[in-house]
Amino acid sequence: MSKDRKLTVDNIKVLIEDERNLLEVIRKANIELPTFCYHSEMSIYGACRLCLVEIEGRGLQPACSIKPEEGMVVNTNTKELRKIRKMILELILASHESACPTCVKGGDCQLQKLARRMGVTHIRFSKGLERVKIDESSPSLVREPNKCILCGDCVRMCNEIQGVGAIDFAYRGSNAKVTPYFGKELAEVECVNCGQCARVCPTGALYPKPNIDEVWDAIHDPGKMVVAQIAPAVRVSLGESFHMEAGTLTTEQIVSALRTMGFDAVYDTSFAADLTVIEEAEEFLGRVEKGENIPLFTSCCPAWVSFAEQYYPEFLPHLSSCKSPQQMMGSVIKNRLAASKKLKKEDIVVVSIMPCTAKKSEALRPEFSPDSVRDVDYVLTTQELALMIKEMGLNFSQLPKDSFDLPFGFKTGGGVIFGNSGGVTEAVLRYVSEKIEGQKNGNNNYVFECVRGKDEVREVRLELKDKTITLAIVSGLGNAKKLIEKIKSGEVHYDLIEVMACPGGCINGGGQPVTKDVCVKAKRTISLYDSEKTLQLHKPQDNPYVTELYNTLFKHPGSEIAHELLHTSYQARKNG
Amino acid sequence: MENTTYEKVNAILSENNYNPHGLIPILQAVQEEYRYLPENVMAYVASSLGIPASKVFGVASFYSHFTLQPKGKYIIKICDGTACHVKKSTEIINALEKHLGLTAGRRTTEDLLFTIETVACLGTCGLAPAIVINDEVHGLLTPEKAVELVKQIQAKEANSSGDKE
Ligand code: SF4
Ligand code: SF4
Numbered sequence A: 001m002s003k004d005r006k007l008t009v010d011n012i013k014v015l016i017e018d019e020r021n022l023l024e025v026i027r028k029a030n031i032e033l034p035t036f037c038y039h040s041e042m043s044i045y046g047a048c049r050l051c052l053v054e055i056e057g058r059g060l061q062p063a064c065s066i067k068p069e070e071g072m073v074v075n076t077n078t079k080e081l082r083k084i085r086k087m088i089l090e091l092i093l094a095s096h097e098s099a100c101p102t103c104v105k106g107g108d109c110q111l112q113k114l115a116r117r118m119g120v121t122h123i124r125f126s127k128g129l130e131r132v133k134i135d136e137s138s139p140s141l142v143r144e145p146n147k148c149i150l151c152g153d154c155v156r157m158c159n160e161i162q163g164v165g166a167i168d169f170a171y172r173g174s175n176a177k178v179t180p181y182f183g184k185e186l187a188e189v190e191c192v193n194c195g196q197c198a199r200v201c202p203t204g205a206l207y208p209k210p211n212i213d214e215v216w217d218a219i220h221d222p223g224k225m226v227v228a229q230i231a232p233a234v235r236v237s238l239g240e241s242f243h244m245e246a247g248t249l250t251t252e253q254i255v256s257a258l259r260t261m262g263f264d265a266v267y268d269t270s271f272a273a274d275l276t277v278i279e280e281a282e283e284f285l286g287r288v289e290k291g292e293n294i295p296l297f298t299s300c301c302p303a304w305v306s307f308a309e310q311y312y313p314e315f316l317p318h319l320s321s322c323k324s325p326q327q328m329m330g331s332v333i334k335n336r337l338a339a340s341k342k343l344k345k346e347d348i349v350v351v352s353i354m355p356c357t358a359k360k361s362e363a364l365r366p367e368f369s370p371d372s373v374r375d376v377d378y379v380l381t382t383q384e385l386a387l388m389i390k391e392m393g394l395n396f397s398q399l400p401k402d403s404f405d406l407p408f409g410f411k412t413g414g415g416v417i418f419g420n421s422g423g424v425t426e427a428v429l430r431y432v433s434e435k436i437e438g439q440k441n442g443n444n445n446y447v448f449e450c451v452r453g454k455d456e457v458r459e460v461r462l463e464l465k466d467k468t469i470t471l472a473i474v475s476g477l478g479n480a481k482k483l484i485e486k487i488k489s490g491e492v493h494y495d496l497i498e499v500m501a502c503p504g505g506c507i508n509g510g511g512q513p514v515t516k517d518v519c520v521k522a523k524r525t526i527s528l529y530d531s532e533k534t535l536q537l538h539k540p541q542d543n544p545y546v547t548e549l550y551n552t553l554f555k556h557p558g559s560e561i562a563h564e565l566l567h568t569s570y571q572a573r574k575n576g
Numbered sequence B: 001m002e003n004t005t006y007e008k009v010n011a012i013l014s015e016n017n018y019n020p021h022g023l024i025p026i027l028q029a030v031q032e033e034y035r036y037l038p039e040n041v042m043a044y045v046a047s048s049l050g051i052p053a054s055k056v057f058g059v060a061s062f063y064s065h066f067t068l069q070p071k072g073k074y075i076i077k078i079c080d081g082t083a084c085h086v087k088k089s090t091e092i093i094n095a096l097e098k099h100l101g102l103t104a105g106r107r108t109t110e111d112l113l114f115t116i117e118t119v120a121c122l123g124t125c126g127l128a129p130a131i132v133i134n135d136e137v138h139g140l141l142t143p144e145k146a147v148e149l150v151k152q153i154q155a156k157e158a159n160s161s162g163d164k165e
């Protein structure tokens, strides 16, 4: 065994393990060096210079771009460094539109936090700011170029992790900016609305497009019945906006908050996820039987659907024709409630609360507005729900517990784990395995540990009776792209492929509370899996209200009426 | 760019083996062909190379060698080398910009008649301050004389387009 390698940071001896740069070693010593352009999930860029440290014998160096070496002596807190950090922040602030009290990111903004932390109280440079038009073209995101600090985090996210490249740097020097090509607007280029760029933007330059006012207006309109549906991932993240530990499960407080806010009914998108599992699992079994359009790709992630429509039109027949749970829910609610409450569909307002920015644009797709009435009227991100709760002044963590309305508030664990990458696959397996094996496996025998895991690309081979099923679970569109290229070249073959645009799945969606803490993702994942343990049922086929829906309306999976309300179709699109 | 066929672009691309790392030489060749980088051609280059259009635009807008706007029929190169600069070439630049309604960001007139470029040295320092309009050198200028030259061209162009109508 080789002996331990160590270096010294501010007189603390720190062990060098497999950190990819000095910055990570320094953080291990519990020193939180400021950074804008460093994200452990992306390539190292070294542009913001905030991570400068003094290395004895080597002078000032950016810690993010330096390999840790045995015996290095590093100082992070010299007089010179403190001065430089302040200066960098001052320079950034001089070309940033500081509108903190009215900025959507206010309170969550890294620039604001660091300026405070470094004690920057005035800016010596005059503002050379030329105001640029705010880009509100996208249904999912707003881009305020005046607040951009050119850290490039969004650019690398979109390029490296998502494989899209909708935005990039253009021009040079003091004219440099981040923009879609040819100065177009975001809605005109290949953006798939995943919102991952907004998730990493340290300032208010990119953020989910708010629909808060429209939702309040609907709630205040006495002529409307306003109902909410909550996606699985929201319940394990909203607490973060109220100083709760990441991953805290707050389902009952959310229901309570929504009722207090004035929603007439509160439903669980997981109910529709149960429905999705049954439709999609039957579709899968049917295709396997006929040997048609295998692999089957899941279709519940709208950013992935847009990505496929744009880059892989030849694979569109392979996408499951199932609508996403959000859209199934909208369609079921509008149809069933209109009938049972004798209301016009336009007098029911469905508001979904999602971890996701792409759901905002999904809800607007024309095929989801039968007879020009939208199935889902408004989509709020987790972030927006937090803002509404704060606006109303509710003391979130202290709210009394409350439970969902029936029937669309009842779900099995299968519908809940949808929020994790691998969750859809696992829920489908819970159905498919019993179908193939021709027997019930008992209510407590439901976990498929083999499809769970941290890796963003996972492959699983499963023997079920006389059948072998090969599965791939992938999150991050860049990963999906690589996988599809391998399928095209014949290098790999799968029966079922689950694709989620956001790395780790919806729990890491672009509309979730922002955080720079890399552990948050894992905490949300674990909490969502754990949350299932307290539920009575785990297999979507055991959901009695779903069964009732089949008995009274759909008759059987894939029926004509199921196709009308629960399935959709796709088309090749070319943007730009 | 009506009825563009991308034959020439295709030839350029295949000369460069469709190698995305050869983006700069590819754009140079494209610019030689079109005298500027038209958007549709950049988008075509991007999709042919399998890289995002935003990357191509990033490179094209970064280097001052590339021009994203079509150039005018008359290209006015204003020398801003040492000799001309000392002889107040800046005033000539300002006067011409003002006369043609151009700015630091807009170098070509809307009617596509004139493009202004500043160059480092024309090698005619004896004639400083000097400008070149489509390869014809005009020296020992004043701002007024420079504007006068442009006015003459404008008058000529107005007549000839009047003739056609
Ligand atoms: S939303 Fe996604 S696809 Fe669109 S610009 Fe941001 S990262 Fe790129
Ligand atoms: S938009 Fe945000 S993430 Fe992108 S470069 Fe500007 S400040 Fe950085």
Ligand code: FES
Binding pocket: A034, A035, A036, A037, A038, A045, A046, A047, A048, A049, A050, A051, A052, A062, A063, A064, A065
């Ligand atoms: S974090 Fe090192 S330069 Fe930005």
